[in-house]
Amino acid sequence: MFSKSLKFAVALGAAIALPGAAFASDVPESDDPIIIVQNNWTSQLVLSTVVGKVLEEMGYTVEYAPSDSQLQFKAIADGDMHFQVEAWEGSMKGAFEKAVAEDGMIDAGTHDAATREEWWVPAYVADSCPGLPDWKALDACAEIFAVAETAPKGRFVGPPADWGKNYAERVKALGMNFEAINVGQAATLWAELDAAVAKNEPIVLFNWTPNFIEAKTPGMFIDFPEPEGDKCANDASWGINPDMVNDCGAPRSGWLKKAAWSGLADEFPAAWSIMQKVNFNNSQIAAASLLVDVDGMSVEEAADKWIADNADVIASWK
Numbered sequence: 001m002f003s004k005s006l007k008f009a010v011a012l013g014a015a016i017a018l019p020g021a022a023f024a025s026d027v028p029e030s031d032d033p034i035i036i037v038q039n040n041w042t043s044q045l046v047l048s049t050v051v052g053k054v055l056e057e058m059g060y061t062v063e064y065a066p067s068d069s070q071l072q073f074k075a076i077a078d079g080d081m082h083f084q085v086e087a088w089e090g091s092m093k094g095a096f097e098k099a100v101a102e103d104g105m106i107d108a109g110t111h112d113a114a115t116r117e118e119w120w121v122p123a124y125v126a127d128s129c130p131g132l133p134d135w136k137a138l139d140a141c142a143e144i145f146a147v148a149e150t151a152p153k154g155r156f157v158g159p160p161a162d163w164g165k166n167y168a169e170r171v172k173a174l175g176m177n178f179e180a181i182n183v184g185q186a187a188t189l190w191a192e193l194d195a196a197v198a199k200n201e202p203i204v205l206f207n208w209t210p211n212f213i214e215a216k217t218p219g220m221f222i223d224f225p226e227p228e229g230d231k232c233a234n235d236a237s238w239g240i241n242p243d244m245v246n247d248c249g250a251p252r253s254g255w256l257k258k259a260a261w262s263g264l265a266d267e268f269p270a271a272w273s274i275m276q277k278v279n280f281n282n283s284q285i286a287a288a289s290l291l292v293d294v295d296g297m298s299v300e301e302a303a304d305k306w307i308a309d310n311a312d313v314i315a316s317w318k
């Protein structure tokens, strides 16, 4: 209390002398830490660190908390964590919207970036599988993607389980000749891709955009039936399988949102103002992942480089 009222008095003093800077001198409004969520893919790790560094420079204490990408939204609603910079429609829409509707989590705004999370093949795969990127064409070629574990079915190299989508269910709902085998971490996706590319072997794996892959390996997303609002996820009668949900792909142009704890506006108003303005486009997100996954920087180094390269973007949040 004492330190708060002292800061208030300092702010008042500043307000009298310097009206334009009245609030700046009151930051941080609280000495409690702002807890920023971190997930298990590169752009999120870099860009959450970018936001953390900007807040630290303003005087805030920032802590980072790793979280499961589905369970994080309830934790944010409850105030156990405070801010998430990258919530993806394709993999997190259900958990995100439930936390807003039922738990009071704040939808802190939508980035300019358009996103996609989907099955993906390197471009050379089209030579041995005519008709791509249509999913039925892919399915007709399933056998060329078979491995010992899945033969005669094709293997879909699926994402870590916490990225939300149940691809085994999609395979079943669409009656596909595939088996979804999830990796434990993103690095395994890229190792599988590199190994296949080196031997020019067919592979279909989970990928997303914006990501560093588009600057490294030409390829294409597979076009599945497009979802229509929430119907594919909730209404079995919708879509080509009248008895099952999940008979569709992810949105081809999905949103990317920020998520926040409802207490931020009161406890850290200047930080909250920044968080609402944080806004990334596709190339800014791809660049963040490229610094680590192609250039080999640490997350920390990449965040510093991204900040140096995007001073104008950061200035626009203030």
Ligand code: TMO
Pocket (backbone or CB within 6 Å): 041, 088, 091, 117, 163, 208
């Ligand atoms: C959640 N992700 C962007 C990795 O698909």
